[in-house]
Amino acid sequence: MQKVSREILVDKAISLLNQGVVKAVFGWRKGEFDYDVTPAVFTTEKDIKENFVFNGFCGANFSKYLVAKTVNFDGKILVFLKSCDTYSFNQLLTEHRFDREKVYAVGIPCDGMADISKVKEIAGDGVSKIDFEGDMMKVTTLYQDEPVEIKLGDVLLERCYNCKSKKHVAYDELIGEDGEVLDSNRFDEVAKLEAMTPDERFAFWQGELSKCLRCNACRDVCPACTCEKCVFDNPNSGVENKAAANSFEEKMFHIIRAFHVAGRCTDCGECSRVCPQNIPLHLLNRKFIKDINQFYGEYQAGEQVGSRAPLVNYTTEDVEPCDVFKGGEENA
């Protein structure tokens, strides 16, 4: 697969902007630190040249940003999509959440993005600078004299270790050659949870979810969470509290959210990436995906625009509710 560099993306962005194909560019901008690369909109050549970033910390999925940005925007917006991002892109189109005509999508190859917490495990705290050289990063910290050299492949996000697809399912233009849908082991993590006793599993989620701050980052980043009015922001819904009133409430938040995105979640993994407490939230959603596959046949949300997800479709071959219940018993 062709490697993509910052230069290629910058050139592409500037040429599309100058040709008048697009009027704005979704890209990544350097944040406070080298690793908190931030999604941003660029509208000038100068800004792109100076501030456009592309490195191993560009995990952010731009698909969701299109929902708000394309409304009342006059002209097209350029968006760079990694293969995983294209699934979210399609899912949002399925749900009529933005106008495809207003977007120019460029598919970019990806070998996986880094997880800063894994970097810190190796290099230690106080990361002040990260320089990339190909697949290697040099991590400078406040507490060590020499920069630590780390291979990108050793510190990948979980979702990238278990990458489900290198294939881009939506684009106007592709940089490099397209990849394949991969035979991922992503459900192994779910199987581990299923193998637990109910008490163990409860203790596991109790432990993880009790770390939740209710910062809502998982919801805010989730491409499936694009409601005009989220139930958690709606005083009439009865579940709108921002701060958890008791220790069970943060569990309810995550359980309700998992149900709301069930069948629509593409397993992009953004929820876990942005969680400041490192809660493996994607596992809740992945359990739903695994069950849907088991009960209704393989289904990948976002693979095709307009596909009818099993949970909002009825066929006479559908599993009987009693069998779904039995499936639950096996795992109980």
Add this chain to the structure above:
Amino acid sequence: MQRIGVFVCWCGSNIAGTVDVKAVAEALKNEPGVVYSANYQYMCSQAGQNMIIEAVKEHKLTGIVVCSCSPRMHEATFRKTAEAAGLNPYMVEIANIREQCSWVHKDMATGTEKAIILGKAAVAKVNLNAPLTPGESPVTKRALVIGGGIAGIQTALDIAEAGFPVDIVEKNPTIGGKMAQLDKTFPTLDCAACILTPKMVDVAQHEKIRIFSYSEVEDVTGFVGNFDVKIKKRARFVKEDVCTGCGACVEKCPMKKIPNEFNLGMNNRTAIYIPFAQAVPKVATIDANACNMIKNGKCGICSKVCTAGAIDYTQKDEIISEKYGAIVVATGFNPISMDKFDEFAYNQSKDVITSLEFERLTNAAGPTAGKLLRPSDLEHPHTIVFVQCVGSRCASCAEKGKEYCSKICCMYTAKHAMLTRDKYPDTEVYVFYIDVRTPGKNFDEFYRRAVEEYGVKYIKGMVGKVSPEGKKLKVQASDLLNNKQIKIDADLVVLAAAIEPDKSARPLATKLTASMDTNDFFTEAHPKLRPVESPTAGVFLSGACQGPKDIPETVSQASAAAAKVIGLLVKDKLKGNPCVARSNELMCNGCSSCERVCPYGAITYEDKEFRMPDRTTKVRRIAKVNPAVCQGCGACTVACPSGAMDLQGFANNQIMAEVDAICK
């Protein structure tokens, strides 16, 4: 704030026996919004209803909770009561403290506690109730009858006689159903054809009835009074309006070795065929799987001999779309397959037959022209063994048979045995039975005659094994009354196979969204009080599709279903159900989830301009519910991710309030 009145019913001792009704009324007095609480012996009586009306006036009530029986019983009653008192009928909630409480609890303490909780939930809901007004929809004054057996025929005739057009959809080339295959009918022994065929002719001649034979229901949308039905008329390769039914084509057809379904495969028919002499419509049909012309383009004899020019090898399946106000299901039954009953050697010997095959063997229009001959060698059988309950009442062998009683076998076996002894007195006839069940009018007298006048040997016990040996069938059985084993050398064994609903019933139920039981019989709206209506409004049940039935019972039910249909079709307008879904357009994302789960096609989308807080405008796609089409199932409210979709009368916040009240 509502002013709620609570009315706790004793239902005689039905509720008061296990629920302390006074304590319930007392406890609910303190619930938020409750300003009046009372109990009475029979709330549904005129006196009870007057009590409610008086209370509404005296205490200026705005909402009513009746703690009584299931809403399926008296919700309508109390809604009318509320209306009479000047309230909106949808300000009434029923707490079911009978079926869901007093009847399932044995002691007063738990029954009372639960009744109070159920009452609290209903009060919590009424606090959030809002007045609802039902819309109206017109009624298409035409009925569809699915199935053209005796049930469908009788229903269609009765509806047509009342002046409404009726269409019959029959999947076979002719109407008549199972009854057309029978010989004589119990308990009067008149010939089935003699009483059925006049009715078939009536159907054919009735100006209000259309028959779609060789056709199936493809798709059903819409709702009571306004069903849109697509009927697939299968290609029969013969122009129905041209064919005279002369039968010349049948005589000349060279493909003569096709098993004849009408005679249950006991003889053959041709590729072009008319099922039987009195078929309605009397039109030939080409079996596309057997016809050489259609399969290979070689032959064409039938078109050459047809003087009317009715043959059309290019005919295609045709879809007919029609609107109906009511649909009657009359899909009937079939005997179950005998494949799993190896012990009776059905698949090993031609001389082990089912009772329906026996009917054909004794029928003058059957394969033996009415002479009772063994299928294997066409000799007269001298010893016949009838086995009852083959696959019926099979509680221990559910994978083979059915748990239920097939109801008709005792009587037709008595008939078969009696007729055999009457026609062939030299024949010995044994009947093995578990019980003999003869509860109909003149039924037991009939059975007694078979035993006492005709000398049929009834033996209580089951046949264990039938083994073909030479020309004989060795029958091993137990005689339970004499406690001994019996061996009989029989010439013919007749199995009273259990009956089951027709296989087309299950997919049809899905299309109609009508419910079925575990045996695939259609369920009725109420087993005693609404036996011919399905729980789906506008869908009615006729005949054995609802449960095993003999002819007298089928015809009674068929007429009852017709009466219900006529009652519906005479109305010009139907009051709709105001408990329909509504989308809050401020919250709707236009994501299409609701549209995808809606079984009624009630949801559409439109682009609407919204004014934003920053004074810009934004065009958004939003869902719209057609209240005339929505049936209030609530599927959309669950599918909606943002909670924009809500069901009036069963709103999410009302249900949550009930749950909260229960969990408090």
